[in-house]
Amino acid sequence: MERFRSFLASDFFYAFKRAPVAIVSFCIAAFMILTAILAPLIAPTNPFDPSTLNLMNGFTAPFSKNDFTGDHFLLGTDDQGRDVFSTILYGLRISLFVGFSAVLFAMVLGVSLGLLAAMTGGRTDAIIMRIADVQLSFPAILIAMLVFGIAKGITPPELRNEVAVWVLIISIGLADWVQFARVVRGAAMVERQKEYVEAAMLIGRGRVAIALKHILPNILASVLVIATISLALAIITEATLSFLGVGAPPTQPSLGTLIRIGQGFLFSGEWWILLFPALTLLMLALSVNLLGDWLRNTLNPKMEK
């Protein structure tokens, strides 16, 4: 309680209260996360339960009745009669799950390697950062595609759909850890020069304790900023991979898969199948990006990049 009260009195919360953009994007992001979690409760239909689908309901326009069945769908239906609103809710769920898990994976990997590099220096540092440099030269998409390609090769075909989401998470996480590692290493190198670290060495703290108890808490702000921006990036990367056909399978469509499906109908007039998933993706990525942008400016004005 005392912590909560001191948070409410902090400069950070004060700045938040005075930034309408931050408040709005925080609310939108929080709302979308909540609906994704509650998707099975909110969604009018379960679009992946074949027994509830009626092909006659296909291509229902949004905000209007279906000509044959008279059923009503808020955002229309796709070619198979699936409710677009429901598919979006479930797609959001997949997108967010992949996004959060990938960022978590990248964060754990990147923060550990970044701290390790900063604390040991010398050869270990050189090797880690060389790998990071090389990987940075390859865009996330390319790395994710390679990981995906390898995974596709080594998993038996019957399991492919089931592991697809995990493969996505690992491939995006492997592509994103470099950002964490670089920022953490940079920040940790700065902290390491500070005298409180020397003081900790003097009282006999070991290197691991210094890294975890002294340095890590002081660079958490930077990690938080990177994590937020990475989340937006991971969601977009996932969508891109799914769009390219190497991501979430049609049985577990993410927003990217939905857009890929919708693209085929855009030019034949069924615009809603593409538009609504695309808008959802935009809103999600934009609100997270705006939040990340604001965090970066507030927590660490010098870290813009």
Next chain:
Amino acid sequence: MFRFVGDPIENMLGQERTDADIDRLREQLGLNDPFIMQYWNFLSDALRGDMGISFRQGRPVVEILVERLPATLELAFVSAIIAIVVGVILGVYTAIRSKGFVTNLILTLSLIGVSLPTFLIGILLIYLFAVELNWLPSFGRGDVVQIGWWSTGLLTSSGLKAIILPAITLGLYQMTLIMRLVRSEMLEVMSADYIRFARARGLPERTINFRHALKNTLVPVITITGLQLGSIIAFAIITETVFQWPGVGLLFIDSVQFVDIPVMASYLMFISVMFVLINLIVDIVYVLIDPRLRIQGAA
């Protein structure tokens, strides 16, 4: 790993194959050799400019790459120009007028740009300019002119028209990154002591902004920009898919789907070579701009 990725022979020969065919092809491709041998052969061949034969098309990979390369390089080049020119101009503008309405507008738009996946931007552009307005073609390269082995679309009007949408799509993301980078670096430079001192000497704003601040801004910007431009070539995969642009990116996507290892490997090598080249260029430019490095290098 290659062994796991499915048997290429199946893809190459199709349905009407005999066991003799399979054996002959296996021997010819060296697929019966141990893994290490295969890798060694690949490396030594690659050094001689022989990247092997595409499993899917049955043609030498180098031939296919050379055929596709000009399309990707031209696209990347035009996008890079757009990204750098527009990105730097907008970055400088938003740094100098750091609080105006236009600045906020540009910054917000740029965030929207970053939040939209490239493929979606491509689809929207196609829908707007090709389908609705019918001003520009929605796919392909248009007419090309052959100059030696290089085929260029930059000399025909249909080629020029065809490159506009893909180039914008590809350049947009890099442009926003460059813009934000230039802006933040420049803002930092503007608060440096030597800028305050320049102001205290009464130098006009114009001189301070463009003679003193801009050059110092460019030093850190160049490295990161260099790396980002490098990634344009790889990012082209997405753009080429959306616009059916006949470049190496599209080739790569196809090869991933058909597990065409020689093509995939050659593509990755090509990307790596590009990065080494770009890094080298960045280092050289760096030394040219920053006298501190120059003197050290000479001493």
Next chain:
Amino acid sequence: MSLLEIRNLKITYPDRHGEFTAVRDLSLSLERGEVLGIVGESGAGKSTVGNAIMGLLQSPGRISAGEIEFDGISLDTLGEEAMRQLRGKRVAMIFQDPMTSLNPLLTIEDQLVETIELHLKMDASSARKRAVELLDQVGIADADMRITQYPHEFSGGMRQRVVIALALCAEPDLVIADEPTTALDVSIQAQILELLKRLCRDRDMGMILVTHDMGVISETADRVAVMCRGELVELGSTQQITQNPKEEYTKILIAAVPPSNKRIERFVRVEQDAKIKLESKHSNDVLTDYWDSLSGSGSENGASREERSDQPILKVQGLNKIFRSRSGFLAAKGADTHAVKDVSFEVMAGETFGIVGESGSGKSTISRLITGIHPLTSGTIEYDGIDISRKSSDRDEMRRRRQIQMIFQDPFSSLNPRMRVGDIICEPMLVNNLVESRAEAMNIAEALIGMVELDADATRRFPHAFSGGQRQRISIARALASKPRFLICDEPTSALDVSIQAQILNLLKDLQSKLGLTLLFISHDLPVIRQMCDRIAVMRLGEIVELAPAENIFTTAQHTYTQDLIAAMPRFEQA
């Protein structure tokens, strides 16, 4: 009419809590050819005055009342464009840090010529001629050749000369020098001040010298304005202010300045009301118990409570440290730095041993070598009979090494901002198992906080709630928590205001006599060293050039470098 008239100036910064008044009701005047010193501690608003005259107040600050009149022109109502035309031409400014004041990507020539062309409307070739003349005047030898070089090819002192040349190239009537020598070594400082004074006289130019350093003021200024918290406290001739101050604040300020000419036992208490009570009886007992357990454990080390002895507690022999540089692509390998060269000395138990030197002399490196933060290249360091230059696995030995503790230079980086003060002080006790329980550690921490004269509730707060001086006290408490017998003070007061410095130095002296500590005191500040130390080693470029009892260094220095240092030291004498 005066060259500059400031009347009832008020400068405010709007902030979260409404408005912050940086300068309040300030009135000053300046004549041609005169040097007016503005002196004050941090937060006094002295730099703000200078920036306001230049029209360069940092946003969102503004002049909310009063006026500034320069040679009949009212500056506070002047438009930005008209102000810009005055800047550099008639009023000029010199900044604190010459390392960052020059554009690193332009040659000296580029920067001088563009300024001269602008203000004197000359063509390029005559502007260049004028630039060379100017460099010559500010004492840069071989100006014709050096003008084509970049800033990084000049040393700090030389860069400040270039900055002065740049500021003076249009022969301004008024110069504002904001801490112009603070970033420079003592010997360079004297030269730069001499140069500024000479230029002022020769050109009949008025100068405002903003500084925190009483020594600089008393050497350079004709008149002095003392500021405190945005207000003018006292204005008078330099002679009157330094020798016969009228206001209470000025008296306190003067009393806190370490005199260069003699050693005093303690600084006069600076607090106006000595309301801070020393530790309570209870905490005294806690600490005595804690401390006694130390002498109990190390049976033969009973010397800890003794006064000065002739037994060396620390022996340093043939110490060398070479920092190897790394090479990069396209950048030639830099030279290795030989930071400490063959240094030997002994520190006696209970004494205060001083190491003095300018930047780059290797004095701080020595402290890092003794504490084991940097590995040494060669030589031996013996503490209390054990060799501590090599790693050891012996627990008892490691524990004895913990008896060497350190107080750092920068109070803003020496405390972990994410830890509560209580945890910071408890950490050494808990890590080294010096106490039975966390509660006991907290008890001792509170007693230590009392010992360094802070309130006990400080333990529950985070470092950012404290000022620089208070943080330095916390830093001392943390060092004491390890029950040290040997305390290294690396420039412990150089980041502090002079009145705070006096308090911290007093505290260190008290603690030393109370706890029988041995101090290794490292500083660049000769008067401070003189107040604190029994013996002094003078270092230059990694070597000890002279080692002698403190008073001998100041009265009968043998080495010419020491003599030069003493001669360049700003005089601030106390009767």
